[in-house]
Every structure is written in C-alpha cells, then in structure tokens.
Amino acid sequence: MSDQPWTIESIRDALGNPALAQRFIGEINRAPAHELMGVFAKWQGIAQRTLDAVNRGQEAAAAEAAGGEVPGEWQDVTERVLQEAERIRARGAA
Numbered sequence: 188m189s190d191q192p193w194t195i196e197s198i199r200d201a202l203g204n205p206a207l208a209q210r211f212i213g214e215i216n217r218a219p220a221h222e223l224m225g226v227f228a229k230w231q232g233i234a235q236r237t238l239d240a241v242n243r244g245q246e247a248a249a250a251e252a253a254g255g256e257v258p259g260e261w262q263d264v265t266e267r268v269l270q271e272a273e274r275i276r277a278r279g280a281a
Contacts, residue, residue, distance in 0.1 A: 201234035
C-alpha cells in the first residue's frame with residue numbers, strides 16, 4: 188500500500204478475493220469494541236502480506252516475460268517430487 192494509513196475500505200480492497208473480503212467485513216462488524224483494534228490489526232497484516240505476494244508475483248512475471256531470471260531464492264525440489272510420485276504409483280494410486 189502507499190503511505191496512506193490503512194482503513195477498513197483499503198483492507199477490504201487489498202484482500203482481492205470477495206469471499207475473504209466478506210469474511211473480514213463480517214469479523215470487523217461483529218467484533219466487540221474492545222477487540223476492534225486486534226481484529227483490524229490481524230486483517231491489516233493479512234492484507235499487507237497479500238499485497239506483498241501480488242507484488243512479488245508481478246515482479247516475477249515481468250522478469251520472466253523479459254527473458255530474465257525470476258527474482259528470489261529457489262530450491263529445486265524436482266527429485267523429491269519424482270520420488271513422491273513413484274511412492275504413490277507403487278501403492279497403486281492413479
């Protein structure tokens with residue numbers, strides 16, 4: 188988010204998902220007065236992490252579209268995934 192302070196509206200908008208936004212609005216509307224700041228802080232954190240993830244995704248997509256390396260540290264888990272798939276096949280799962 189920009190340098191503007193968080194509001195109920197900006198948290199709702201940052202959540203992006205209508206069901207999640209509705210859950211936030213429901214919680215903030217049902218919270219007793221003495222719990223309002225705690226509920227607000229919880230959802231502010233969720234909204235901020237959501238925005239951060241969206242920004243990282245956009246940066247990665249832009250880097251990939253430009254033919255560059257996707258930023259960040261990546262661990263190659265191909266071998267682990269292949270081993271897990273083999274275990275599943277060995278048990279007879281489809």
